Amino acid sequence: MSDTATQGASAERSASAERARSDGHGASIELENLTKRYPGSPQPAVDNVSMEIKAGETVIFVGPSGCGKSTTLKMINRLIEPSGGRIRIGGEDVTDIDPVKLRRKVGYAIQSAGLFPHMTVAQNIALVPKMIGWSKARIRARVEELLDLVGLDPGEFHGRYPRQLSGGQQQRVGVARALAADPPVLLMDEPFGAVDPITRDHLQDELIRLQHELHKTIVFVTHDFDEAIKLGDRIAVLRERSHIAQFDTPEAILTNPADDFVSGFVGAGAALKRLNLTRVRDVEITDYPTVTVDTPLQEIFLLLRSSGTNEILLLDRRRRPYKWLRRGDLMRARGSLARAGTLVHDTVTRDATLRDALEAVLTDNAGRVAVTGRRGEYTGVVDMETLMNSVHELLEADRLDAMEHQHELAEIRAAQTHAEQEGEGGGPKA
């Protein structure tokens, strides 16, 4: 676990995937040469997609509209029947089983929730458990549990109709319905596409929290790359006909896009977006000399003189950052702690993203910001220099990872093309 500190979020994410596999919550999904042809169109809508999704992993399909990402997703629960290729869920080939049975084992959430307006919230959620024959008492308990899980008060929302809910609340119920029978796999088709940006942000946070508890295998379709970065353990950037342009961690895609198409999709400010993926606790924070308001003045003078920095941090009685003290400050205030120094006006928590930290450092007039723990107590300081160093290290590590993965993908692709040419070459002869 010693490398987690430097690997940061990516290591933590794969660690959570690891845990999921051992708990058996999710199920792996394998797509093998999945193809969809529509009669009458020369080009297939989805062409030969092969992909392995690990159990407990959140994979995002992202791409321009019409690239076939939604079609690919809908082939996983066979809402759209594939014209070729295999689908395996948890190792079991589901390409030919009864689609109705398959879908009851795969959660499905769609844009604007798709709740049935003539049923109450509870009835909507209870649909799948009822279909697979759960007892009434079990269903009732499950509905309460799910409403609680998605952050809605069961007593209040149980009997409401969808039209009595806001868009965000409907979406929560939609997710609860998809999770109702505890399926190992959850398919989400642009679920947050129709809600306002603030609600979307909340829903994304909720989904991250849920996934932290549940460890489902989630396949999520979106055209919003920022959403993909925020939610995905891995992102598949798809181009037309669902060709995989790059399939890698968000970090790797941001620092080393495979080609112009991907970098075009990543958009400007990739390095800044990358900062969103790492938390302050994952980077090195410097320790500052600190004193509390109860420290005798004499000691403070001593510390100021002996420490290398020309500044110390004054903490209040509960060890929360209170004031920055410079060398001359105490003299100027004639030894009165109450008047000396500048108040700490901004702090970041250990869970803040590096982007938040950078923002705070940039706005601070001395280019440093105090880091606080859960109860606001002082844990360290980040400044411009440490931030820069950490970011460079992160980017370098990402770049190496991405090159490795790209190499693997290229090999798979080469093998595929080879197989195709073989097949075409062998056709006329036979």
Add this chain to the structure above:
Amino acid sequence: MDFWEYLDSRHQQLLTDAWQHASAVFQCMVLATVLGVLIGVVTYRSGWAGNLATTTTSTILTIPSLAMIGLLVPVVGLGVPPTVIALTLYGLLPIVRNSIVGLRGVDPTLVDAARGIGMSGPMRLVRVELPLAWPPILTGIRVSTQMLMGIAAIAAYASGPGLGNEIFRGLASLGSKNALNQVLAGTLGIIILALLFDAAYVLIGRLTIPRGIRV
């Protein structure tokens, strides 16, 4: 004899006629509803089948009711059979059309959601599509009923049951002292029945349209 005296002396007969009128319309409506919704369910998914069903039923409606009953008499005889057949056929159009429109009007994303969570075809129809299409279907049933109330009067021409007998009797003896009373009693009776049925539909709507989609 004025109208009120007439009503008083004939109320037994009038009530029987009204009851038979209502009962004929009601039974034919049940038949037309079952058939109409069935036709709608079978045809709504295909463009041409749906159009064929709507066109056929509206063609039936353009046949004058007197002619229709007249044409049916040689085939099925007098009395109840031509009445039931004619009323059911006339009642079909609004129900078929509203069923098709209602079923086609169900939000495709909801159908997609229903499939996505693992509902089979019949289950989707019964649990999602029909309940959502129910308000327009009920409107169709209501329109049909109003129409059949009037058309049922013509059934008396083929010795059918109902208030039509009263009207035809009056028309046949125009000039006699009770003729006007008879026509008036028959017509008003039909109007009152129509209003009562309509009130019943409002109540049925209240009871059967789920609260979540009631406007």
